[in-house]
Amino acid sequence: MGTRLNSKVAFITGAGSGIGAATALRFAEEGALVVLCGRRIEPLEAVAAQIRDAGGRAECAVADVSNEAAYVAAITAAAERNGRLDILVNNAMAYSWGAIDSTSTADWHSNFATTVDGTFWGTRTAMSLMRVQGSGSIINIASICGLFGTPWMAGYSAAKAAVINFSRAAASEGASHNIRCNVVIPGVVETPATAGMLTDDKTRLNTEKLIPLKRVGQPVEVANAILFLASDEASYITGASLPVDGGRSSELYTVLE
Template sequence: MARLDGKIALITGATGGIGAETADLFAREGARLVLADTDDVALKDLAARLESAGAEVLPIRLDVSSGEDWAAAAEAVRARFGVLHVLVTLAGVVDWPGIEDTTEDGWDRVIAVNQTGTWLALRAVMPLLRASGNGSVITTSSVLGLVGSGAAAAYQASKGAVRLLAKTAAVEYATRGVRVNSVHPGVVATPMIQEILDEQGDQQPDVVRTPMRRAASPREIAPAYLYLASDESSYVTGAELVVDGGLTAH
């Protein structure tokens, strides 16, 4: 316990499946939390639950695709804590069509949230992370940022970009007190894909391609973020932590 004792951690997409599990795990490990999301009701409920368990929580309504929202969020963190140790970018959206069926609006929405939103996050809070002298950024890519699936063109493009953005940031800040890594989940039973999993079960194509033949629970993904947020990963930067049940192993 207390692997994050004394650390301030900002989590975007905090009310989602992986986000809520990560927030809960970070709180149990001693972090003070800045929870960001666009779902006001879910955000309030999550903050209240964690506070009732003894955590210190600053909830912030944040559209990650908005530079103005990010500037306000960074100022709120600065005013409350003065510093930031951990940034976890979990906010994301998906669009399933392939190349010819993807619309411009669909493409723009996915890129704005997944790709541009990650860059805006880094730009906004990097000064606070550098001020800590021991910062850790964990971006969320996907196995679909590593291999092709023949579908979800915008999503895959955005997640591939997040992967390389993490690597270039890792090089840029390697001697400036901030580590930057990416997590690449496989099939995870979250609200984003739960309807598909309910319909297709273990015959869902990505589940079939996964050697473990099942989807992960968000609780199985959150520890990856904990490791990269903690000082146990002090020599890890520019890395890809794949948590996919073996999907990319073949």
């Protein structure tokens, strides 16, 4: 067990799988008390059991991040139970798929309810709690889709772009209270959400050809970046957007071999 997050209380959304679960495990390994938030208790309890079996501390909070009252109540209750909130990771997301000319207004809005509204509600609540204690770190999870136009994912791309710029504003407002806000921008990472684009060896190989490091990322690699920004090692970093994408966002075009 490490000590980078000793005595800190962390709240992580979308913590039942993928990047959220990997982040919860890494935080617990570094001494944090981790509150895992998601819509279903079963996956949360599975991750919590892993944490406890390894000697860590974990709690579960069932809440739909797209429901303002439920999400705000979950964060507030966790802070009241544990006496403080040191870290918030807004990781939960939702997306729709389809061409712009066939996207309904309801589908368009569905991309924003969790990704943008949830990030706003969580950040607003966390900043109020952290202002009282005089410190805190908020990490919002965006996507490489928020940096570049992505066909058939216009709503998701727009929502993730909004997260990036909203976080800059939050960093500016929080700085005077020692509240830091940063963004992690994953590329293609092997999670349940990306399973559909890595369905077979050919599809996977074609995807990897577009990535300078020539491989798909793993959830723990993103979790390690989130851990750094959450920790005191990043005490002078706020308003930053950190790509964790194998170099994908650094290239104008890719030379295929």
